[in-house]
Amino acid sequence: GAVVSQHPSRVICKSGTSVKIECRSLDFQATTMFWYRQFPKQSLMLMATSNEGSKATYEQGVEKDKFLINHASLTLSTLTVTSAHPEDSSFYICSASPQGLLYEQYFGPGTRLTVT
Amino acid sequence: ILNVEQSPQSLHVQEGDSTNFTCSFPSSNFYALHWYRWETAKSPEALFVMTLNGDEKKKGRISATLNTKEGYSYLYIKGSQPEDSATYLCAFSVSSSGSARQLTFGSGTQLTVLP
Numbered sequence: 001g002a003v004v005s006q007h008p009s010r011v012i013c014k015s016g017t018s019v020k021i022e023c024r025s026l027d028f029q030a031t032t033m034f035w036y037r038q039f040p041k042q043s044l045m046l047m048a049t050s051n052e053g054s055k056a057t058y059e060q061g062v063e064k065d066k067f068l069i070n071h072a073s074l075t076l077s078t079l080t081v082t083s084a085h086p087e088d089s090s091f092y093i094c095s096a097s098p099q100g101l102l103y104e105q106y107f108g109p110g111t112r113l114t115v116t
Numbered sequence: 117i118l119n120v121e122q123s124p125q126s127l128h129v130q131e132g133d134s135t136n137f138t139c140s141f142p143s144s145n146f147y148a149l150h151w152y153r154w155e156t157a158k159s160p161e162a163l164f165v166m167t168l169n170g171d172e173k174k175k176g177r178i179s180a181t182l183n184t185k186e187g188y189s190y191l192y193i194k195g196s197q198p199e200d201s202a203t204y205l206c207a208f209s210v211s212s213s214g215s216a217r218q219l220t221f222g223s224g225t226q227l228t229v230l231p
Binding site: 034049097106108 | 120148150152157158159160162165167205217218219220222224
């Protein structure tokens, strides 16, 4: 149980285009989903917290107009990187917390984004 | 800024050896400490969540301890096997005005178990 999928696993796009990444909780409902980014040899850094039906909360330094997050249902959150630039190339990974389980957070496998 | 330090950054052990790594975190406003095991191309797998000072958890050959007063946690692997090779991440959360579930991660300890 507690499986989170992420799609696509890898994407290459041209500078200036937008890319959408999906995060789904497959066998549980998630009131809250989180989006992280990891640069080479660094830790996972929280970008934003997404609550179903409300606006995402972004961490300091993360541009909300650049990284659009939508959490329209209890099983799906999307991250759209708008007008991507080479510096947005990174590993993006989501996690989901089951409803009512404060301590637990389950991760997707991540998406490798390369902007050329 | 909340810092989580993990050491060592990487280590190689022989099959059958026991090993341990450390996670250090700020001790104030502590809420929970998580350990994850992350194999390449897979999702990080939750190993333990610990909330109480003195907590000890065990899952097979892997165990963890928690000291919230001094701000550290140890992860132990007894009789390492090649399939234990992975990056082990620790993360903690604080009881602040924000969501208690927001995690701050360390950089991980990359373990390689040589057959």
